[in-house]
Amino acid sequence: MTMSSLERILTTISHKEPDRVPLILNPTMHPARDMGIPLKKYFTSSELVAQGLIATREKFGTDAYIGFHYSPVEYEAFGGEVIFREDGPPNSGRPIIRTGDEIDTLTAPVVEETECLQVVLDMIKTLKKDAPDDAPIFGVAISPLSLPVMQMGFEDYIRLIYSDEIRFNRLIEVNKRFFMDWATAQIEAGASGIIYYDPVSSPTIIPPELYRKTGLKIAKELIPKVPGPVVTGFASASVLPILDNVLSTGTVGVAVWGGGHEKLSEIKQKCAGKATVIGNLNGIEMRHWTREKTFSIVKQVISDAAPGGGFILSDNHGEIPLQVPDEVLFAIRDAVYEYGRYPISV
Amino acid sequence: MTADFSQKKIDDLISALLNMDRLAVREILSTPHENAEKLYIIDSIVVPALEEIGRRWEEGTLAISQVYMAGVLIEEAITALYPYNEYDSSKKSKIATVVLEDYHMLGERIVAAYLIGAGYSPIRYGRRDAAELLPLIQKDEIKYLFISTLMLPSALKIREISDQISNEGVKIIVGGAPFRFDPDLGKEVGADRVCFTASDAITALREMEGTS
Numbered sequence: 214m215t216m217s218s219l220e221r222i223l224t225t226i227s228h229k230e231p232d233r234v235p236l237i238l239n240p241t242m243h244p245a246r247d248m249g250i251p252l253k254k255y256f257t258s259s260e261l262v263a264q265g266l267i268a269t270r271e272k273f274g275t276d277a278y279i280g281f282h283y284s285p286v287e288y289e290a291f292g293g294e295v296i297f298r299e300d301g302p303p304n305s306g307r308p309i310i311r312t313g314d315e316i317d318t319l320t321a322p323v324v325e326e327t328e329c330l331q332v333v334l335d336m337i338k339t340l341k342k343d344a345p346d347d348a349p350i351f352g353v354a355i356s357p358l359s360l361p362v363m364q365m366g367f368e369d370y371i372r373l374i375y376s377d378e379i380r381f382n383r384l385i386e387v388n389k390r391f392f393m394d395w396a397t398a399q400i401e402a403g404a405s406g407i408i409y410y411d412p413v414s415s416p417t418i419i420p421p422e423l424y425r426k427t428g429l430k431i432a433k434e435l436i437p438k439v440p441g442p443v444v445t446g447f448a449s450a451s452v453l454p455i456l457d458n459v460l461s462t463g464t465v466g467v468a469v470w471g472g473g474h475e476k477l478s479e480i481k482q483k484c485a486g487k488a489t490v491i492g493n494l495n496g497i498e499m500r501h502w503t504r505e506k507t508f509s510i511v512k513q514v515i516s517d518a519a520p521g522g523g524f525i526l527s528d529n530h531g532e533i534p535l536q537v538p539d540e541v542l543f544a545i546r547d548a549v550y551e552y553g554r555y556p557i558s559v
Numbered sequence: 560m561t562a563d564f565s566q567k568k569i570d571d572l573i574s575a576l577l578n579m580d581r582l583a584v585r586e587i588l589s590t591p592h593e594n595a596e597k598l599y600i601i602d603s604i605v606v607p608a609l610e611e612i613g614r615r616w617e618e619g620t621l622a623i624s625q626v627y628m629a630g631v632l633i634e635e636a637i638t639a640l641y642p643y644n645e646y647d648s649s650k651k652s653k654i655a656t657v658v659l660e661d662y663h664m665l666g667e668r669i670v671a672a673y674l675i676g677a678g679y680s681p682i683r684y685g686r687r688d689a690a691e692l693l694p695l696i697q698k699d700e701i702k703y704l705f706i707s708t709l710m711l712p713s714a715l716k717i718r719e720i721s722d723q724i725s726n727e728g729v730k731i732i733v734g735g736a737p738f739r740f741d742p743d744l745g746k747e748v749g750a751d752r753v754c755f756t757a758s759d760a761i762t763a764l765r766e767m768e769g770t771s
Contacts, residue, residue, distance in 0.1 A: 301712030367665035474619045497740035
């Protein structure tokens with residue numbers, strides 16, 4: 214029996230096998246290109262992004278809506294300048310915190326009074342109202358540990374972590390308050406769950422022992438308080454050395470990159486029965502994939518991680534670059550339909 | 560100096576850098592002897608230590624925060640102990656580092672620090688748009704340009720300027736996340752070399768200069 218997208222995802226996160234492997238693709242900029250609309254105009258419109266997400270689902274067969282405009286929206290809420298461009302996603306501009314004093318006086322933006330956040334909430338409400346009610350909507354919130362990369366710039370933030378515990382803790386407290394308000398507002402607007410975007414916690418960025426004193430404590434405190442399920446994303450960074458800790462935070466899923474020196478099969482083995490693994494297609498490299506190569510890679514990923522459920526096929530970063538051709542995304546969809554039917558036989 | 564002595568110094572320096580022990584770093588690198596011995600220390604102690612840190616980053620056992628702090632400490636120590644004017648003039652090749660179209664300058668900062676640690680004196684251009692680069696490298700007579708990028712669109716921008724830069728006789732060395740995820744991207748954008756770690760930058764430069 215064919216399941217709805219919602220049933221498919223609920224089954225797999227219950228660590229059972231659905232009808233086929235769920236697919237989540239998030240080509241955030243492709244809909245604007247298809248509509249012939251400049252990216253700035255598209256990303257600043259709740260209506261257009263909602264339409265784009267619905268169109269993406271119909272076009273590429275994705276099983277969930279990622280209720281997301283652009284990564285720096287929270288930095289923008291704190292007063293940062295977002296830089297829009299036509300060939301890629303919006304990026305954060307100059308850091309908003311340039312001195313220690315600015316941490317001392319930093320306050321969290323009020324979600325209800327912040328226009329850029331309201332645009333995202335309006336988009337989620339529109340999706341909830343207009344989209345077929347058979348697929349979950351995931352909101353996105355950056356972790357309090359990871360947001361300062363945009364607030365301060367990476368260099369100054371690393372120095373702060375190692376040199377000023379008092380101001381580091383103060384910054385994290387402000388960001389914790391904001392995270393809870395922002396995640397809760399998205400759930401109240403209609404999001405089914407939250408993607409907790411936490412690349413700084415990865416061993417690629419800080420050592421595991423430092424994560425256990427910082428990112429782990431923050432996640433264990435906040436994730437259980439979010440009024441909906443939470444998936445943790447690491448934006449292509451490594452996770453294996455801290456995976457047991459991550460699984461202790463209450464997260465229901467982990468978005469990973471099982472490439473390089475980490476193997477997807479090992480990540481899946483550790484997560485089996487505890488958290489759903491989401492990944493593992495290389496969004497940068499897939500620009501060049503042929504249909505044959507796409508089928509071969511999808512087949513391998515499904516073989517490594519899909520048996521037993523608890524797996525969602527996606528890219529490794531959470532956002533497909535604009536330069537990835539539609540044909541590759543169609544090939545991913547078709548390959549999932551061909552190889553992803555349970556019971557898995559590849 | 561014996562090989563064992565050097566290896567112990569290398570190990571001590573790595574420990575001091577990873578423990579962020581500034582005093583120990585200065586002590587290990589201090590020498591009352593002649594300039595030639597200072598050069599020996601850079602080549603035989605500092606560069607191998609940075610290469611080992613790069614290797615551990617590449618294998619996933621060190622984090623970027625540790626690689627960065629090691630760079631900061633080694634830059635501080637080398638700058639204090641061996642001021643620019645005292646150093647080997649052959650190593651003053653015109654080198655520049657730049658981050659393309661992004662305010663996240665960590666990668667460029669680390670590469671610059673590691674090059675300084677290896678005795679070079681890069682000019683730091685900071686954040687620049689692609690169109691700004693050609694006049695800058697012409698004015699400064701740059702021979703080796705290290706370009707760091709965080710986002711794929713910025714990396715692809717290199718393609719628009721790489722031919723012009725190469726025509727000036729400048730070698731383009733690139734690095735950053737997009738290049739780690741697509742091994743063919745360096746070739747696609749017309750780079751002469753791709754570096755996957757900060758210490759690769761030292762190796763690449765030495766090989767291209769013919770001094771390795």
